[in-house]
Amino acid sequence: xxxxxxxxxxxxxxxxxxxxxxxxxxxxxxxxxxxxxxxxxxxxxxxxxxxxxxxxxxxxxxxxxxxxx
Numbered sequence: 557x558x559x560x561x562x563x564x565x566x567x568x569x570x571x572x573x574x575x576x577x578x579x580x581x582x583x584x585x586x587x588x589x590x591x592x593x594x595x596x597x598x599x600x601x602x603x604x605x606x607x608x609x610x611x612x613x614x615x616x617x618x619x620x621x622x623x624x625x
Contacts, residue, residue: 582590 579587
């Protein structure tokens with residue numbers, strides 16, 4: 557009888573094999589960039605959930621108008 561218990565990666569050897577496959581597919585330089593992007597996405601999500609969103613800066617040139625005063 558075939559069960560789905562083999563679908564769960566519980567042993568350290570499984571994770572090592574998966575890590576090696578990811579390293580071969582993406583290369584050593586691309587992995588930190590992917591992790592950085594993932595971390596920024598999580599931070600942005602947490603900010604939006606906590607209501608810490610800052611309004612985007614105005615592009616109408618108001619900073620130039622303030623300097624002219």
